[in-house]
Amino acid sequence: MKARYLTTKEKAAARIAAESVLDAQVEDITNRVQCMVFAAMLNAGLSARTVNRVIDQLPDVIDSYGRLRKEKLADYDMIQSLIARGVKVRMTKEEL
Incomplete structure (x- = not known):
């Protein structure tokens, strides 16, 4: 059985697809962490107005x-x- 190697074009397409999935995962992780920090700020007694001011500074x-x-x-x-x-x-x- 012969091994099939990916062409340069196929490798590039696979890399782009993998990067797209990874970017989406990183964005989701970032959003989750931000929400945790905002929830902690509210739990610490900061007002929603203050949390929104923080969001505006991001x-x-x-x-x-x-x-x-x-x-x-x-x-x-x-x-x-x-x-x-x-x-x-x-x-x-x-x-x-």
């Missing part, structure tokens, strides 16, 4: 994180700035 934070990510400093910079402002967070195991 695009700016995401943009600045994206710019720093290109330099491989995003996680470190974000975490250090949170720690400097008194937020108790842990360092990531790996920089993205």
